[in-house]
Amino acid sequence: MIRHSFKSKILLLVFILTIIVNYLSATGLLTGNSPKSLSDRYQTLLTPAPLAFSIWSVIYLLTFLVILRAIFSKSQSYQDNFASIFPYFWGLLLVNNIWTVFFTSNLIGLSTIIIFAYCILLVIIIKILSKNKSKLLLRITFGIHAGWLLVASLVNLAVYLVKIDFNYPLPKVYIAIIALIFITVLSLYLARVLQNAYLILSVFWAWLMVFKAHLEGNFQHLYFSIQILSLIAAIILGVSFFIIGYYNVKERYKQKNTSPYSRVL
Numbered sequence: 001m002i003r004h005s006f007k008s009k010i011l012l013l014v015f016i017l018t019i020i021v022n023y024l025s026a027t028g029l030l031t032g033n034s035p036k037s038l039s040d041r042y043q044t045l046l047t048p049a050p051l052a053f054s055i056w057s058v059i060y061l062l063t064f065l066v067i068l069r070a071i072f073s074k075s076q077s078y079q080d081n082f083a084s085i086f087p088y089f090w091g092l093l094l095v096n097n098i099w100t101v102f103f104t105s106n107l108i109g110l111s112t113i114i115i116f117a118y119c120i121l122l123v124i125i126i127k128i129l130s131k132n133k134s135k136l137l138l139r140i141t142f143g144i145h146a147g148w149l150l151v152a153s154l155v156n157l158a159v160y161l162v163k164i165d166f167n168y169p170l171p172k173v174y175i176a177i178i179a180l181i182f183i184t185v186l187s188l189y190l191a192r193v194l195q196n197a198y199l200i201l202s203v204f205w206a207w208l209m210v211f212k213a214h215l216e217g218n219f220q221h222l223y224f225s226i227q228i229l230s231l232i233a234a235i236i237l238g239v240s241f242f243i244i245g246y247y248n249v250k251e252r253y254k255q256k257n258t259s260p261y262s263r264v265l
Contacts, residue, residue: 007086008070014093015067019060021097031104038106044158045176045226048151048209049216055148055205062141069137081132085125085142092121108160115149115156122146123190130195133252143198147187150199151206154183173223180207180226184233188240195252197245204237 024030028037039047070082082089095118103111125142158179161168168175187203190196207230213219214227 005071008067012067018093018096021100025100025104033104042159042162044162045223046155046210048206049212052209059145066141078135081138084128084132088121088125108163112156112160115153119149119153122149126194126196139196140198143196144202147199147202150183150187151203154179176226191244195248197241197248200237200241204234207234
């Protein structure tokens with residue numbers, strides 16, 4: 001237990017460093033650019049409204065609670081779950097900082113590679129947690145984080161293609177529609193396979209904010225099809241969250257052979 005607590009405290013220090021790096025990048029003090037300024041410079045058809053990025057506050061708050069509980073919790077099952085993901089959790093925070101530096105340095109190509117690695121680490125963590133029958137706090141935290149990274153990875157790639165002035169084989173509106181459908185289907189698939197419906201919530205939020213961006217005229221109302229499709233996708237995801245969540249809970253507690261109203265945390 002003491003060893004686990006020490007690791008958790010080290011991870012807390014790395015997390016605090018991550019918050020500082022992200023704050024400096026958001027204010028433009030880190031490299032002279034902020035993620036928002038670069039997103040505005042290389043705007044894509046799936047760039048969400050600025051409000052969308054407030055989800056990072058939720059992600060970081062949940063991450064802080066996960067680490068804090070690891071420091072103070074006496075639950076052996078929680079400590080075991082935390083220990084099983086510790087190396088990947090450490091890597092996650094490291095990759096987060098590297099991505100922040102690369103993206104705000106306008107090294108969009110490198111940041112695209114990094115963010116895909118970031119996404120893979122999250123999927124690995126969720127996979128481990130699904131096998132370990134983890135606690136609710138862990139499932140929510142990494143589920144929401146992974147869902148947002150699915151969308152962020154797509155947007156990062158799109159930003160890179162805008163930067164290099166990529167010559168699309170199809171009109172860009174069709175590419176955006178295909179990408180939107182792909183991420184929607186992928187999120188539903190991962191939510192079911194990894195038994196974590198919470199990642200759907202982030203994609204739901206992202207598409208709602210894409211709808212908001214188009215509704216407010218960020219694209220001069222030229223892409224009505226994306227506006228409508230993003231809203232439809234958000235509705236589908238919202239309904240699917242409850243359906244997949246129900247089946248995931250049913251399956252999880254069927255394996256445990258205990259009541260779903262027993263300990264959830």
